[in-house]
Amino acid sequence: MEEKLALLKKWMKESDNIVFFGGAGVSTESGLPDFRSENGIFSAMSEYGYRPETILSHSFFQQNPEVFFKYYKKTLLYPHAQPNDCHKALAKLEAEGKLKAVITQNIDDLHQKAGSKNVLELHGTLYRNYCVKCGMEFPLDYVTKDEGITRCNICGGVVRPDVVLYEESLNGEIIQKSVEFITNADVLIIGGTSLNVYPAAGLINYYRGKKMVLINKSTTPYDHKAALIVTKSIGEAFREIVDF
Numbered sequence: 001m002e003e004k005l006a007l008l009k010k011w012m013k014e015s016d017n018i019v020f021f022g023g024a025g026v027s028t029e030s031g032l033p034d035f036r037s038e039n040g041i042f043s044a045m046s047e048y049g050y051r052p053e054t055i056l057s058h059s060f061f062q063q064n065p066e067v068f069f070k071y072y073k074k075t076l077l078y079p080h081a082q083p084n085d086c087h088k089a090l091a092k093l094e095a096e097g098k099l100k101a102v103i104t105q106n107i108d109d110l111h112q113k114a115g116s117k118n119v120l121e122l123h124g125t126l127y128r129n130y131c132v133k134c135g136m137e138f139p140l141d142y143v144t145k146d147e148g149i150t151r152c153n154i155c156g157g158v159v160r161p162d163v164v165l166y167e168e169s170l171n172g173e174i175i176q177k178s179v180e181f182i183t184n185a186d187v188l189i190i191g192g193t194s195l196n197v198y199p200a201a202g203l204i205n206y207y208r209g210k211k212m213v214l215i216n217k218s219t220t221p222y223d224h225k226a227a228l229i230v231t232k233s234i235g236e237a238f239r240e241i242v243d244f
Helices: 002-014 058-063 065-075 085-095 110-114 172-184 200-206 234-241
Strands: 018-022 099-104 119-121 124-131 159-163 187-191 211-215 228-230
Touching: 002 187, 002 211, 002 228, 002 234, 018 085, 018 172, 058 065, 085 099, 085 110, 085 234, 099 172, 119 172, 172 200
Parallel strands: 018 099, 018 187, 099 119, 187 211, 211 228
Antiparallel strands: 124 159
């Protein structure tokens, strides 16, 4: 394992075109639950009598907003979570001009809290909220004032999180930018993700380089494509390869 980390550190030292692609495992070390593990958010029926995937769908949001808001405010919001060593290391690499982009499936804003600037949020973020009626934008603290439906103080419309719900499409502009960064990357580091969530996971297929690195505790469908596989927690791995 030490040899693998030494090789990764060498690749990173030699490159100024690194791209990072991350999933829920990046945030679990900050105290956030993941989604699809044995004890993840999606592993059991919710207390409201629906599967989490059902509650977090576009149609459910429209038809049952009361349950949607109660569930998402109780289950998904962790406003006091702080960036971990992975987030901090990536921000440092970007500041040094080595990391070109962070492409994330997470919706927790922790990369930005750590100082990363070029963050492509495939699934949006809970930290942006907007009125579905007039488009007015609201910060997270406006949403967390109560447990019920959040309404716009201008027009009374429903204020929803700017995240991609089930049945909704990913943002085309974000996808295009992600494809460009991945296609042109010298070193592609993939961390904290099972690579089972599509269409996000499919973006990996655009990589054309020879230095694809997987940092994950479990196997993924893309292990056979990786030049290097590191079976450590993402924070532990970055503590060993980045000085900060």
